[in-house]
Amino acid sequence: MKVEQLSIFIENKSGRLAEITALLGDTGINIRALSLADTSDFGILRLIVDNVETAKSVLKNHGFTLNKTEVVAVEVPDHPGGLSNILRALDTENVNVEYMYAFVEQCGGNAVIVFRFDDTDNAIEVLKRRQFSLLSGERLYSM
């Protein structure tokens, strides 16, 4: 139930994001979700794309530093308190969230949140035990 995400190191220079999105666009890769974490000097662009391996090799060939990380995509009921229920459950079970961001598309009326945990396997077990619905990579990439 793990989803592959690409994380790319970018300097805070104008045009870098445009360059990456153009590269992916030209290769026919569709970005499914993204988040950008930044500091004053550099940022980390996190992407979920429909073709991880191709995206990885294209970016690598163009000199970007990147790695593949495992994240978990969870369906969240699209109503007040939906996200709160999940976060409370994780907190009760001492599962640490490193970061999270929302998916663009809905999944059957539910929102989708992408989580990065410090202990992914344990987090998956906890979420499953508590009956939260996780999305597989295949499902997510083709949404």
Add this chain to the structure above:
Amino acid sequence: MYFNEEFETLPRPALEAIQLKRLKSVIERVYENVPFYRRRFDAHGLNPGSVTGLPDLQKFPFTTKQDMRESYPYALFSAPMEDIIRIHASSGTTGKPTVVGYTGKDIETWSELMARSFVSAGVHRGDIIHNAYGYGLFTGGLGAHYGAERLGASVIPVSGGNTKKQIMIMQDFGSTVLTCTPSYSLFLAEAASEEGVDFRNFRLRVGILGAEPWSEAMRAEIESKLNISALDIYGLSEIMGPGVAIECIIGKRGLHIWEDHFIPEIINPESGERVGEGEQGELVITTITKQGIPLIRYRTRDITSITYEPCACGRTHARIARMSGRSDDMLIIRGVNVFPSQIESILIGIEGVEPHYLLIVDRKDNLDTLEVQVEIDEQLFSDEIKVLQRLSQRIEREMKDMLGITCTVRLVEPKSIRRSEGKAVRVVDNRKL
């Protein structure tokens, strides 16, 4: 005005006669006492008998900073440890400093040469010397201090840092002479003006500035902002410390090098051959009176030229030009000597990988700044901001701990550091001196 008129104004033939006598004696001493020199001289078929005239010095091999490092800490000492009364050290390239030892006689000589330097700069008894060179392993603080006492001036051992207090002391104590690095003198003046204090109203008359490269433009700025005469002083711990050479306030053109204690040569750094008078080259110094750690033909790596023309001040000792650069890649950042290789070894030590890096040196608000750019490759990269920030902070901390300099680390994308012929350019010095 002289401190030691007889020696400072010796006619050239008499000065050279003293140099020859002292050269013979130092060659004899190091051959006798320092196995390193005995081996070196033997390998070149040289011995104390090889010196019959001053030109014979050219037959002798050079001594380098590398030789000093390999002799760490005491192997180049010529005097027994019980005769060494002071030890100083300067930063080395692999965390190991270059160590020098002084006998009582050496400290006396140093004090006299520093006192001569003060007088040459127009300083006299009754002056109040604000000594803002750092006290410690660095030779600046204690070197200037002993010279000031030898002269009989009043010395304030204020050392470096704590700028606000420095300004208060200078104003309230009526300091007339400032000794520090040129950039710190400007920093002081600007910090004072931010406090609403005008340096030009101080009693300060002379600045004796050194330990880092500077320029005529910077001199003009210092003289106008501080309302003083700013003079260039030269020295290095390997040879002695501050006071090896200094400008005189009368001529203010070139630094008199005390030739009754040092024999200067200017060489082509590539060929090792001497260049002519007035031509640029690397300064090589032989210490002819030192006892603790005499050095034969020490390559300072500083680029200058020399003139033997008479000076208006009456001193007969040759003058070297303001240092115009280095023949190696050493950087002087806020008076601290730094080699790119030192920074490289810190970076390698941190993650066990050798990243591409670039050092950007600049001067902002009259203080040197160092930015270390590190290319982030896959081994260093993490998906988490905090991990990368921790990496930057760790490099900054180790630079402070190991080299004593403050830097900012900037993580940059791979290949963003320019390569020339496959080799990375390691240093960009944007300081406009």
